[in-house]
Amino acid sequence: MTKMDKASAFSRRAVLKAGGAVVVSVGMPIALDTVLGIDAALAQGARPPVTPDQLSSYIAVNANGSVSAFFGKQDLAQGLYTAIGQIVAEELDVPFKSVTVIMGNTATSVNQGGASGSTGIQMGGKQMRMAAAEARRVLVEMAAGKLGVPADKLKVTDGVVSDGSKSVSYAELIGGQYFNVQLQWNKEVGNTLYAPGKAQPKKPSEYKIVGQPLRREDIAPKVYCQQDYVTDVKVPGMLHGRVIRPPVAGATPATIDEGSIKSIPGVRVVRDKDLVGVVADNEWNAIKAAQALKVEWSAATPAFLDNAAATYDHIRKAPVRHRMVEKENGNVDEAFRSAARVIEAEYEWPFQSHASMGPGCGVVQVKNGEATVWTGSPKPHYCRDGVAAILNLPPEKVEAHSLAGSGAYGRNDAGDACMEAAVLSRAVGAPVRVQYMRAQGTGWDPKGPASIHRARAAVDASDKIFAYEFVSKGFSRIDVNSNESKPWDQLAGHLLGVSLKSGDGFGTPAESYEFDNKRLSWETIAPLLDRASPLRTSHLRDPVGPQIHFASESFVDEVAAALNVDPVEFRLRHVKDARDIALIKAAAEKAGWQPRPSPRHDQTGAKVSGRGIAYSQRGGTRVAIVAEVDIDRTTGKIWARKFTVAHDCGLIINPRGLTQTIEGNVIQGISRTLWEEVAFDRRNVTSVDWLTYPILDITETPERVDVVLLNHPEIAPSGAGEPSIRPMAAAIANAIFDATGVRLRRVPFSPDRVKAALS
Amino acid sequence: MARITLDVNGSAHTIDADPDMPLLYALRNDLGLNNPHFGCGLAQCGACTVHIDGQAVRSCITPVSAVGNGKVVTLAGLGTPEKPHPIQAAYVEEEVPQCGYCINGWIMTAAALLNRVKKPTDAQIKDALTGLKCRCGTHMSILRAVKRAAEMMG
Numbered sequence: 005m006t007k008m009d010k011a012s013a014f015s016r017r018a019v020l021k022a023g024g025a026v027v028v029s030v031g032m033p034i035a036l037d038t039v040l041g042i043d044a045a046l047a048q049g050a051r052p053p054v055t056p057d058q059l060s061s062y063i064a065v066n067a068n069g070s071v072s073a074f075f076g077k078q079d080l081a082q083g084l085y086t087a088i089g090q091i092v093a094e095e096l097d098v099p100f101k102s103v104t105v106i107m108g109n110t111a112t113s114v115n116q117g118g119a120s121g122s123t124g125i126q127m128g129g130k131q132m133r134m135a136a137a138e139a140r141r142v143l144v145e146m147a148a149g150k151l152g153v154p155a156d157k158l159k160v161t162d163g164v165v166s167d168g169s170k171s172v173s174y175a176e177l178i179g180g181q182y183f184n185v186q187l188q189w190n191k192e193v194g195n196t197l198y199a200p201g202k203a204q205p206k207k208p209s210e211y212k213i214v215g216q217p218l219r220r221e222d223i224a225p226k227v228y229c230q231q232d233y234v235t236d237v238k239v240p241g242m243l244h245g246r247v248i249r250p251p252v253a254g255a256t257p258a259t260i261d262e263g264s265i266k267s268i269p270g271v272r273v274v275r276d277k278d279l280v281g282v283v284a285d286n287e288w289n290a291i292k293a294a295q296a297l298k299v300e301w302s303a304a305t306p307a308f309l310d311n312a313a314a315t316y317d318h319i320r321k322a323p324v325r326h327r328m329v330e331k332e333n334g335n336v337d338e339a340f341r342s343a344a345r346v347i348e349a350e351y352e353w354p355f356q357s358h359a360s361m362g363p364g365c366g367v368v369q370v371k372n373g374e375a376t377v378w379t380g381s382p383k384p385h386y387c388r389d390g391v392a393a394i395l396n397l398p399p400e401k402v403e404a405h406s407l408a409g410s411g412a413y414g415r416n417d418a419g420d421a422c423m424e425a426a427v428l429s430r431a432v433g434a435p436v437r438v439q440y441m442r443a444q445g446t447g448w449d450p451k452g453p454a455s456i457h458r459a460r461a462a463v464d465a466s467d468k469i470f471a472y473e474f475v476s477k478g479f480s481r482i483d484v485n486s487n488e489s490k491p492w493d494q495l496a497g498h499l500l501g502v503s504l505k506s507g508d509g510f511g512t513p514a515e516s517y518e519f520d521n522k523r524l525s526w527e528t529i530a531p532l533l534d535r536a537s538p539l540r541t542s543h544l545r546d547p548v549g550p551q552i553h554f555a556s557e558s559f560v561d562e563v564a565a566a567l568n569v570d571p572v573e574f575r576l577r578h579v580k581d582a583r584d585i586a587l588i589k590a591a592a593e594k595a596g597w598q599p600r601p602s603p604r605h606d607q608t609g610a611k612v613s614g615r616g617i618a619y620s621q622r623g624g625t626r627v628a629i630v631a632e633v634d635i636d637r638t639t640g641k642i643w644a645r646k647f648t649v650a651h652d653c654g655l656i657i658n659p660r661g662l663t664q665t666i667e668g669n670v671i672q673g674i675s676r677t678l679w680e681e682v683a684f685d686r687r688n689v690t691s692v693d694w695l696t697y698p699i700l701d702i703t704e705t706p707e708r709v710d711v712v713l714l715n716h717p718e719i720a721p722s723g724a725g726e727p728s729i730r731p732m733a734a735a736i737a738n739a740i741f742d743a744t745g746v747r748l749r750r751v752p753f754s755p756d757r758v759k760a761a762l763s
Numbered sequence: 764m765a766r767i768t769l770d771v772n773g774s775a776h777t778i779d780a781d782p783d784m785p786l787l788y789a790l791r792n793d794l795g796l797n798n799p800h801f802g803c804g805l806a807q808c809g810a811c812t813v814h815i816d817g818q819a820v821r822s823c824i825t826p827v828s829a830v831g832n833g834k835v836v837t838l839a840g841l842g843t844p845e846k847p848h849p850i851q852a853a854y855v856e857e858e859v860p861q862c863g864y865c866i867n868g869w870i871m872t873a874a875a876l877l878n879r880v881k882k883p884t885d886a887q888i889k890d891a892l893t894g895l896k897c898r899c900g901t902h903m904s905i906l907r908a909v910k911r912a913a914e915m916m917g
Contacts, residue, residue: 081861081899219858226863227854228847229798229839233864236797287792288784291804361802361810361864361898410800411862411899442803660858664904668861671900694807694896703889705902 056114059185062135069175071103076116077128078108083661084124086220091129094213095136097160108384108406117195118383122723138201146177208717217660234380234407235365239435244287245428246294248280252687255304264298274431279499281428306686307533315454316352322529326508334521339471343462347566352750353551355682356452362410363445366422369435375402380409381419386487391426393491414543417449419488423496443692452544453479457555461563471521479541480528482507486543498536511548513556514621516581538689546726557618557734570599588628591650594712595630603745610638616738618731624722625653631735640759644674650712654719663711666728673732675700678753772840782828787811789827798838799867809868809895813837819875838867850874853912861899868895873909
């Protein structure tokens with residue numbers, strides 16, 4: 005038994021209609037007593053429909069008393085399986101080991117939004133808690149009837165209901181059968197789906213399993229090669245597909261010289277409108293053919309800018325497409341007119357790439373008006389919807405199996421690969437596995453948006469800040485949506501002629517600074533290319549959070565320095581939320597923060613050090629980070645040497661998993677701050693591999709990351725997957741300022757740029 | 764096409780393949796060994812790393828015809844839950860991976876180092892691992908695991 009059955013090898017539809025199973029080489033040790041039993045039940049029509057209003061859609065007790073939890077979100081390998089297992093086991097009063105979380109398959113779970121917005125525990129876990137609590141309530145009522153004892157006299161221990169003398173187990177009550185219990189569904193699908201029953205969940209003071217640092221069970225299968233990834237799926241008759249991208253973004257295929265690959269055996273060229281690909285029974289032949297195929301492309305006007313550095317002037321000058329004031333109090337414009345002095349600054353953040361370790365990969369079988377998808381998408385239900393849309397099939401005719409993919413931190417290219425595999429499969433009448441090449445993964449995945457941020461503070465004659473304004477202007481976070489369910493949000497959709505419906509979204513700083521007059525707003529601009537663009541922008545870990553808070557928390561530091569106030573002291577003066585205050589104090593105390601204004605003036609020589617703090621909120625979670633960095637002035641090289649992270653996400657489900665999740669955020673945050681920038685020229689993106697899109701190397705690892713977890717059992721858990729990457733860039737920038745007196749206002753802080761700034 | 768015999772994880776396998784085809788595809792598709800991953804095809808990330816005669820090698824750029832009599836060991840051949848290589852045991856103990864797509868590079872490269880150097884210094888560990896990629900940012904726990912494995916190996 006394992007906590008992490010992702011891939012049922014058996015398709016509900018295949019079982020129902022073909023009387024057999026699709027044979028897939030997914031090697032996860034499937035818990036046959038649960039999954040097979042459930043599929044058999046489905047085949048017999050014994051399971052109620054998998055709809056959000058049914059308890060059976062979330063919880064089942066198997067014949068042996070073990071519990072299956074069907075979860076419609078997705079663990080992007082930060083331990084969510086474990087946390088959900090803890091929550092379910094806690095509410096049901098069963099051992100943690102007896103719970104199996106079955107995640108992401110469209111046939112066995114409802115759409116709870118997939119991996120999205122750090123809501124796995126916050127919203128997905130909330131629903132699983134309520135479902136498990138309801139299951140316990142129903143089981144205790146059943147036991148009361150069976151034992152002839154009032155329900156309030158019964159206790160449950162390890163799945164056995166007892167009054168002290170008589171007892172009955174969950175397995176005896178319902179094992180192997182599904183609940184037939186209606187929930188109060190709020191009629192929403194995705195992250196906001198909520199369907200409680202009549203039960204009240206436990207009080208946090210009663211928790212025995214929630215809050216424990218239980219270990220992950222999904223590690224060993226990876227280390228011992230017992231778990232297959234989506235890249236490893238093999239379906240009988242499966243062909244290998246590769247797609248061809250144009251040298252100039254926006255160009256379309258004019259002519260294809262199929263003779264150019266005639267020496268490569270077993271290859272077919274597929275063209276469906278502007279989507280060009282090859283399929284072959286041998287993967288290496290598909291790769292060779294994709295490289296060798298001669299395609300004449302239409303003359304396309306290069307749509308991009310001279311280089312990435314030109315991004316910021318473009319943003320400054322570009323017409324505002326949408327403007328949103330998210331927070332305003334007082335009269336900001338009038339206040340600035342009466343200021344004794346105004347402090348202002350502008351910050352810049354580049355396009356960044358998901359650059360997943362493995363380029364996007366998906367397997368799709370289109371057959372007889374139905375489709376089966378094997379996907380590593382963070383949002384398998386939406387991926388199912390997207391494949392259905394691109395194939396013009398009803399969603400119920402498409403089933404998506406969710407398997408481990410290479411890491412995704414928002415919307416990467418995993419879904420796009422499935423859509424293109426679907427088009428190729430439809431064309432050749434066989435299952436097709438598409439895997440992108442590295443250049444396509446980095447070059448053509450959805451990007452995090454580039455932006456500029458302007459901040460200003462009005463200061464009166466007594467050095468009081470009485471007005472603050474912060475405006476972001478940039479490309480939209482939803483130029484293509486964060487899920488791939490609509491054809492206009494997919495590369496394949498654009499290539500088949502569907503027009504982009506570019507959405508408008510950005511954000512504002514999340515903090516509790518109070519000023520008499522304050523305005524936070526954002527503005528979006530149009531994309532550089534409105535179809536099949538390698539610079540289409542979407543969600544990359546903590547969408548627009550790192551850029552906004554790089555700017556806002558750098559600016560707070562600039563104001564503190566201008567007023568000659570210690571950066572921690574300055575924040576504590578203006579932050580009004582009690583949890584924020586406790587958090588900032590906790591970070592400073594753990595880091596051994598010595599109060600003084602920045603910058604320090606006591607260092608000479610090439611190598612200097614500094615410390616900086618930044619803090620932010622995100623969806624209820626708060627993070628404060630102290631960075632300590634070393635800088636070599638002669639090379640411009642920065643070593644982000646030590647971090648102290650104070651983290652408050654309400655109730656902590658698993659402190660061990662949380663700590664490692666924070667560590668991952670810190671490392672990725674350093675990487676995005678010091679190294680990451682998508683390069684391009686007028687024709688196309690030129691960041692196409694790890695040399696042209698460098699990330700943080702192991703030799704640059706901090707020597708220490710201290711994590712202070714502030715647990716609030718009385719406060720419902722909020723997210724942790726992303727909040728701690730949010731203040732990273734500002735913490736580092738503020739430490740660099742402390743060390744050097746130089747303020748870096750453009751990310752990344754690559755050595756050449758730092759050296760130039762310091763000279 | 765050529766008939767090529769490979770010694771992989773202690774067994775001989777004969778395949779018909781394009782001699783220029785990288786070893787990675789022979790392992791994954793002809794031999795059905797899924798553990799080495801395609802990450803870049805450019806020897807820039809390490810996700811495809813295997814041992815050939817004890818050396819960590821990027822199988823994505825190694826022509827299958829160049830392996831010759833070399834003894835290939837993949838992550839699956841390095842150890843088992845019952846008989847793990849110390850670096851595998853340390854990886855589980857430290858709960859290193861997030862997505863885990865990169866682990867062939869880190870584990871196979873670290874194993875080659877630890878088989879060569881007893882009690883490596885922090886600098887030796889980082890030098891051996893430099894250039895490998897992990898996008899999830901598990902760097903801290905990777906280093907903890909390699910040090911733990913070094914201690915286990917005495």
